């Protein structure tokens with residue numbers, strides 16, 4: 165039986181950051197990943213020369229955990245402009261982040277769904293997130309994001325045309341029942357850094373992390389089928405002995421593998437993402453276009469190739485369309501028809517010439533989190549003897565939350581193993 169100090173189940177960003185932290189602690193590590201690549205929910209497919217992330221996602225450069233682990237320059241990050249376009253009352257309106265573009269913010273006062281009072285309130289909202297540390301924001305009195313937004317007295321039309329669709333796309337939660345702590349944390353991240361895309365697609369992020377592991381430390385296509393105290397059984401029948409085990413899978417899988425139903429998230433937020441190619445992009449700026457009309461199934465759209473040209477080809481741009489409201493009643497073909505029909509209102513006839521590339525349906529994209537209790541290092545304990553958990557659902561749903569959980573759990577294990585050795 166092979167032996168190691170720590171065995172990690174899952175090579176998403178939580179498992180990978182745990183492995184890198186354990187390396188820093190001079191512990192041997194073995195990572196077992198069921199699929200054929202690292203990254204978990206952060207994957208990119210190359211299709212006909214286009215880069216298709218599995219579900220629209222962005223990398224926020226302000227994430228402190230990412231700054232700790234990643235070489236941004238090597239990722240070739242390019243960013244979205246800080247703002248958005250809203251499709252409202254059958255027209256397109258650009259609105260810019262009042263913090264980043266104070267002069268452009270005046271335009272916010274001129275759009276039909278907002279006024280001067282809203283422009284100031286938006287700036288105050290940003291200032292609120294800016295002035296506090298992440299730890300303080302994640303410890304603020306908690307309510308739903310929807311209830312929290314109501315406290316700021318924005319006019320309803322601004323919420324529906326801009327704020328709601330923006331955060332619906334971020335949380336993949338169209339009711340904004342997600343914790344207000346998550347809202348302010350992400351607002352801070354958006355306003356203190358950039359929403360960006362790597363040159364080789366989002367999967368380049370976990371791949372960069374994995375490149376720092378030795379090849380013999382990472383085992384792809386190797387599912388863990390059974391977990392016992394200090395022992396793993398792999399899909400090939402092999403058994404691994406470890407002084408500690410980190411289960412860094414999604415919460416539902418961890419609950420099943422450990423027979424601990426109580427650790428599974430109560431539900432997940434899902435999304436469907438459609439990709440198209442077009443000779444001419446429907447917008448000219450690297451901005452997100454939001455559905456501010458208050459109806460329809462499209463939440464947002466963007467042109468990733470305007471952000472990072474590598475996402476498209478020499479001849480054609482890539483268009484990404486995100487839906488969040490439930491569309492289970494529609495199969496992929498019906499969804500495509502509905503989405504194109506809806507977007508003909510936004511961009512008129514040119515939509516007819518868009519070529520559909522692929523549709524991704526991701527029902528378990530993010531754990532639903534009406535409340536958040538950020539991980540505290542002192543409180544991390546094994547869930548079963550010598551077995552620890554990592555993953556976004558143990559902290560808060562985002563790359564940052566997942567990476568941080570991996571690092572904190574690894575640090576705790578290093579400490580616990582050192583204590584055992586000294587006894």
Ligand SMILES: Cc1cc2nc3c(=O)[nH]c(=O)nc-3n(C[C@H](O)[C@H](O)[C@H](O)COP(=O)(O)OP(=O)(O)OC[C@H]3O[C@@H](n4cnc5c(N)ncnc54)[C@H](O)[C@@H]3O)c2cc1C
Nearest residue numbers: 174176177178198204205219221222388529555556562563
């Ligand atoms: C569509 C979409 C959009 C998103 N947008 C953003 C965004 O814009 N910004 C942001 O910060 N976050 C975003 N996220 C969330 C972010 O991707 C996740 O929070 C994060 O990647 C979770 O990482 P993880 O390591 O906790 O889990 P996962 O990525 O789920 O990794 C778990 C790994 O465990 C493996 N595994 C499972 N079972 C086994 C087994 N039995 N044996 C071995 N391995 C196993 C899986 O194959 C997987 O690789 C988005 C997610 C999705 C899906």
